[in-house]
Amino acid sequence: MNAEGRSRLNQTPEWTALAKHREELGEVRLRELFEADPDRGTGYTLRVGDLYVDYSKHLVTDETLRLLRELAAATDVFGLRDAMFRGERINTTEDRAVLHTALRAPRDAVIEVDGENVVPAVHAVLDRMADFARRVRSGEWTGHTGRRIRNVVNIGIGGSDLGPAMAYEALRAYTARDMTFRFVSNVDGADLHEAVRDLDPAETLFVVASKTFTTIETVTNATSARAWLLEGLGGDEKAVARHFVALSTNAEKVAGFGIDTANMFEFWDWVGGRYSYDSAIGLSLMIAIGPDRFREMLDGFRIVDEHFRTAPPEANAPLLMGLLGVWYNNFHDAQSHAVLPYSHYLSKFTAYLQQLDMESNGKYVGRDGREVDWQTGPVVWGTPGTNGQHAYYQLIHQGTKLIPADFIGFAEPVEELSDRLAAQHDLLMANFFAQTQALAFGKTPDEVRAEGVPEELVPHKTFQGNHPTTTIVARALTPSVLGQLVALYEHKVFVQGAIWNIDSFDQWGVELGKVLAKRVEPALTEGADVPGLDPSTKALVAAYRELRGR
Ligand code: F6P
Numbered sequence: 001m002n003a004e005g006r007s008r009l010n011q012t013p014e015w016t017a018l019a020k021h022r023e024e025l026g027e028v029r030l031r032e033l034f035e036a037d038p039d040r041g042t043g044y045t046l047r048v049g050d051l052y053v054d055y056s057k058h059l060v061t062d063e064t065l066r067l068l069r070e071l072a073a074a075t076d077v078f079g080l081r082d083a084m085f086r087g088e089r090i091n092t093t094e095d096r097a098v099l100h101t102a103l104r105a106p107r108d109a110v111i112e113v114d115g116e117n118v119v120p121a122v123h124a125v126l127d128r129m130a131d132f133a134r135r136v137r138s139g140e141w142t143g144h145t146g147r148r149i150r151n152v153v154n155i156g157i158g159g160s161d162l163g164p165a166m167a168y169e170a171l172r173a174y175t176a177r178d179m180t181f182r183f184v185s186n187v188d189g190a191d192l193h194e195a196v197r198d199l200d201p202a203e204t205l206f207v208v209a210s211k212t213f214t215t216i217e218t219v220t221n222a223t224s225a226r227a228w229l230l231e232g233l234g235g236d237e238k239a240v241a242r243h244f245v246a247l248s249t250n251a252e253k254v255a256g257f258g259i260d261t262a263n264m265f266e267f268w269d270w271v272g273g274r275y276s277y278d279s280a281i282g283l284s285l286m287i288a289i290g291p292d293r294f295r296e297m298l299d300g301f302r303i304v305d306e307h308f309r310t311a312p313p314e315a316n317a318p319l320l321m322g323l324l325g326v327w328y329n330n331f332h333d334a335q336s337h338a339v340l341p342y343s344h345y346l347s348k349f350t351a352y353l354q355q356l357d358m359e360s361n362g363k364y365v366g367r368d369g370r371e372v373d374w375q376t377g378p379v380v381w382g383t384p385g386t387n388g389q390h391a392y393y394q395l396i397h398q399g400t401k402l403i404p405a406d407f408i409g410f411a412e413p414v415e416e417l418s419d420r421l422a423a424q425h426d427l428l429m430a431n432f433f434a435q436t437q438a439l440a441f442g443k444t445p446d447e448v449r450a451e452g453v454p455e456e457l458v459p460h461k462t463f464q465g466n467h468p469t470t471t472i473v474a475r476a477l478t479p480s481v482l483g484q485l486v487a488l489y490e491h492k493v494f495v496q497g498a499i500w501n502i503d504s505f506d507q508w509g510v511e512l513g514k515v516l517a518k519r520v521e522p523a524l525t526e527g528a529d530v531p532g533l534d535p536s537t538k539a540l541v542a543a544y545r546e547l548r549g550r
Contacts (some may be wrong), residue, residue, distance in 0.1 A: 009500070012071075012074055014067070015071060018064075018331055021067055022331040022332070028059055029465075031441055048484065049300065051317070051484055054472075055320060057471070065320075072319060077322075080494075086111075087112055087118070093503050097113045098272065100278070102270075105119050105302070118268065118270070122279075125280055129265055129282075133287045134291060137290060141205075143201075144239035153182045153205070154183045154209055155209065156281070159276050159277070160273060160276070164277050165348055166351065167282070167285045168183070170348075171288070171297075179288070184225075187221065200232075201232030202233060206222065207247065211248060213249075241260050265283055267281065273507075274355045278301055296478070297479035300479065300481060303483075321489075326499055328402065328468065332402055334378065334401075334403065336378050336381060338396065338403050338406070339382040339408070341382075342408065342429065353489055361497050365502070366501040376502055385407070398464075405469045407472070410474055410475065412425070413425040414477070439469055440467065520541065
């Protein structure tokens with residue numbers, strides 16, 4: 001690829017200045033940065049809504065941050081941000097507006113797409129959802145046989161699964177504990193089997209979540225769920241209307257599947273799948289936590305939207321987090337980014353962020369259609385602490401890779417814990433603070449020796465430190481705080497996509513696999529001679545058929 005064929009972000013003066021600055025900083029040590037500025041621990045912090053964000057343990061100086069902000073200005077991050085909030089079609093490859101922020105706009109806001117204010121429609125759907133959620137929760141909405149609904153099974157995949165499933169786990173303490181909620185995504189029949197095997201169809205509601213309503217995994221699982229329901233209820237087709245609702249942008253396909261569109265909750269093409277769980281896609285969650293808690297969550301999103309829209313660059317948390325990611329990704333060759341929540345309830349948070357971040361920014365073609373020649377989105381990974389400490393933290397502390405990490409923790413445990421279990425919270429958080437301290441400052445050989453460690457073990461017990469972390473703390477994991485956290489990451493991802501000059505809102509990269517799966521299937525089932533199968537795949541298909549006794 002010749003130079004003319006590429007976008008030229010890395011030839012801008014701002015990029016070059018950062019590269020030079022990186023060279024000059026060399027192996028800057030966090031210990032030295034803190035010695036030079038004793039106020040760094042309080043100075044390098046931000047408050048956003050209920051979130052306290054500490055970025056003092058990063059390999060940056062005031063000058064680094066200034067140069068990063070200049071890169072943001074040169075790439076017009078805020079210009080693109082404003083275009084997004086205004087409803088312009090910034091998702092250029094799909095020719096769509098990007099308006100997940102409209103999903104949490106107040107009733108009296110005016111946000112226009114093609115001259116039409118979308119806010120009334122957003123609230124009309126929220127009101128319908130709230131009404132339906134109340135009826136299910138109260139038992140007013142009954143199943144086909146007149147029994148109340150006790151089980152809700154969400155069927156969806158990607159953004160139509162990860163968001164509601166993550167938020168349900170996160171807010172479990174706020175959920176209707178007398179109901180069962182399950183989330184089915186995998187086309188592996190085992191997923192649906194395990195989800196429904198102990199449920200009574202007469203008391204089960206299926207929420208089929210699919211933006212397009214063409215996703216093969218979801219349509220296949222929904223079809224099987226329908227068969228399971230009808231089998232369990234004596235085959236009366238009328239039962240479907242009481243036990244199936246759809247969340248989609250595609251009324252035609254919903255009707256084609258056999259779900260009455262009166263039981264459909266709508267959203268719009270300007271809501272990306274991975275940005276959709278605060279739309280109708282959140283219906284299962286709303287049934288679980290109730291409409292009031294759901295609205296509190298939306299209010300949380302809005303706090304961070306407003307912050308992102310109005311805070312100056314120096315105090316703008318999503319901008320800062322995006323820029324820090326760019327610093328490591330593009331100027332320190334970091335390949336990945338860990339997100340490590342110290343909350344059992346955030347067990348699916350990182351998995352959710354994987355789609356948000358990697359489906360948004362995992363791209364090598366720029367908005368101008370040209371291949372980029374700089375690194376784009378990192379590999380995002382992580383699980384809740386302290387489990388990770390006993391698994392992969394070894395590599396973060398003493399491995400050969402730089403892994404910037406976000407630590408997320410809370411001052412209070414959830415209210416319903418017994419006194420004994422609540423008392424464990426300080427131990428959890430002691431680990432939280434100890435880890436970021438150890439990662440940043442390590443342990444020098446002299447400190448190890450001073451503990452009387454034999455000389456041959458000193459190198460093994462030395463921690464180099466200097467591993468950068470962001471620490472995010474809030475009082476408690478409330479619905480509002482969850483909304484704030486998600487919006488923080490949504491906008492962080494936005495900032496990075498804007499800087500890397502990629503369309504963060506399309507996902508063409510997942511299409512090829514879908515097309516090929518459809519093509520390969522007849523080779524598995526019928527032994528069909530599928531044209532274009534490469535020799536390796538052909539041999540694998542033959543081995544599979546033999547193992548299946550076909
Ligand atoms: O994997 C691609 C994708 O289109 C995601 O972006 C999306 O969240 C998921 O599939 C599910 O799509 P749908 O909601 O249309 O079923």
